[in-house]
Amino acid sequence: xxxxxxxxxxxxxxxxxxxxxxxxxxxxxxxxxxxxxxxxxxxxxxxxxxxxxxxxxxxxxxxxxxxxxxxxxxxxxxxxxxxxxxxxxxxxxxxxxxxxxxxxxxxxxxxxxxxxxxxxxxxxxxxxxxxxxxxxxxxxxxxxxxxxxxxxxxxxxxxxxxxxxxxxxxxxxxxxxxxxxxxxxxxxxxxxxxxxxxxxxxxxxxxxxxxxxxxxxxxxxxxxxxxxxxxxxxxxxxxxxxxxxxxxxxxxxxxxxxxxxxxxxxxxxxxxxxxxxxxxxxxxxxxxxxxxxxxxxxxxxxxxxxxxxxxxxxxxxxxxxxxxxxxxxxxxxxxxxxxx
Numbered sequence: 001x002x003x004x005x006x007x008x009x010x011x012x013x014x015x016x017x018x019x020x021x022x023x024x025x026x027x028x029x030x031x032x033x034x035x036x037x038x039x040x041x042x043x044x045x046x047x048x049x050x051x052x053x054x055x056x057x058x059x060x061x062x063x064x065x066x067x068x069x070x071x072x073x074x075x076x077x078x079x080x081x082x083x084x085x086x087x088x089x090x091x092x093x094x095x096x097x098x099x100x101x102x103x104x105x106x107x108x109x110x111x112x113x114x115x116x117x118x119x120x121x122x123x124x125x126x127x128x129x130x131x132x133x134x135x136x137x138x139x140x141x142x143x144x145x146x147x148x149x150x151x152x153x154x155x156x157x158x159x160x161x162x163x164x165x166x167x168x169x170x171x172x173x174x175x176x177x178x179x180x181x182x183x184x185x186x187x188x189x190x191x192x193x194x195x196x197x198x199x200x201x202x203x204x205x206x207x208x209x210x211x212x213x214x215x216x217x218x219x220x221x222x223x224x225x226x227x228x229x230x231x232x233x234x235x236x237x238x239x240x241x242x243x244x245x246x247x248x249x250x251x252x253x254x255x256x257x258x259x260x261x262x263x264x265x266x267x268x269x270x271x272x273x274x275x276x277x278x279x280x281x282x283x284x285x286x287x288x289x290x291x292x293x294x295x296x297x298x299x300x301x302x303x304x305x306x307x308x309x310x311x312x313x314x315x316x317x318x319x320x321x322x323x324x325x326x327x328x329x330x331x332x333x334x335x336x337x338x339x340x
Contacts, residue, residue: 006078006295010302013071014289016044018309023333026316027326032057035317039064044071057317058116064313068306069094075299083296086181089174090303092146096170099141102128106137107163134166146173156223160215164208168223171201179227189291190300193284198228200257200277206240207273211248217241230256245269278334282308308334 040049048067076084105112131137153169182191209215220240242248252261260280288301312333319329330336
């Protein structure tokens with residue numbers, strides 16, 4: 001890998017990321033079509049936004065998702081063959097996110113056609129969408145490398161009716177495989193970034209499974225991802241032993257990630273926790289981008305920044321679609337932060 005070429009490529013791509021001013025302008029628009037037309041004027045988005053008089057929210061989000069995947073794939077041209085494996089695995093984040101959403105929609109009986117965002121034509125996705133039960137959907141994934149993890153989690157799902165058991169199994173496969181790849185091909189800074197990601201994934205798992213759904217402490221701990229920095233031993237056991245939201249949120253302040261959770265807001269806590277975590281990881285990804293001595297660090301930082309840009313664009317679209325308060329919406333963007 002020519003580090004200088006990769007660094008130059010990442011620098012050019014970072015320069016095309018949306019700025020704060022872009023998001024403020026986007027939030028001032030009247031409808032999803034205006035958002036699409038705004039993005040279409042930008043070189044990085046223009047090839048992906050379809051020419052339509054009216055564009056559905058799903059089509060716009062799918063177009064942005066395809067842009068992110070294509071950009072990540074093209075970065076394979078700038079790394080060595082072994083490191084291509086790492087990029088290929090990072091791309092699974094989009095696939096796993098889609099699988100999680102589909103399983104959740106099937107589990108809850110919601111309208112998949114209305115709620116699910118699909119990037120391109122995929123036979124596997126189509127078959128999952130046609131599945132009547134979660135069991136059927138899991139069997140569609142039989143050829144996938146993460147299938148056996150999903151399959152082994154089915155009994156836990158059936159016993160508890162908690163879809164998080166299946167989502168957790170996908171996270172376990174993703175981070176277990178990633179952990180092996182990072183040890184071979186990555187840097188200390190990148191490894192630290194992903195270990196923090198694991199810690200914060202575990203914190204959200206404890207919140208959902210113990211606080212929201214009342215899992216036993218033993219079951220919660222048995223399903224934690226063992227690849228993080230801090231969420232091990234007594235520190236985690238003490239968090240998983242708590243029963244109320246108030247105790248949980250207060251205890252988080254004494255963890256190594258306490259600064260992330262120090263503020264409280266008058267909107268649903270699960271959304272706020274996720275947004276605070278995304279904001280923290282967004283800043284960590286920007287730190288990787290600033291490492292001019294490692295093109296791989298910059299690449300990993302960039303593929304996460306475009307993921308957070310997608311999330312922020314979805315927030316903009318939802319704000320406009322549901323006529324939410326645009327004046328305060330910016331602070332709930334990942335880039336804006338909850339203290340903006």
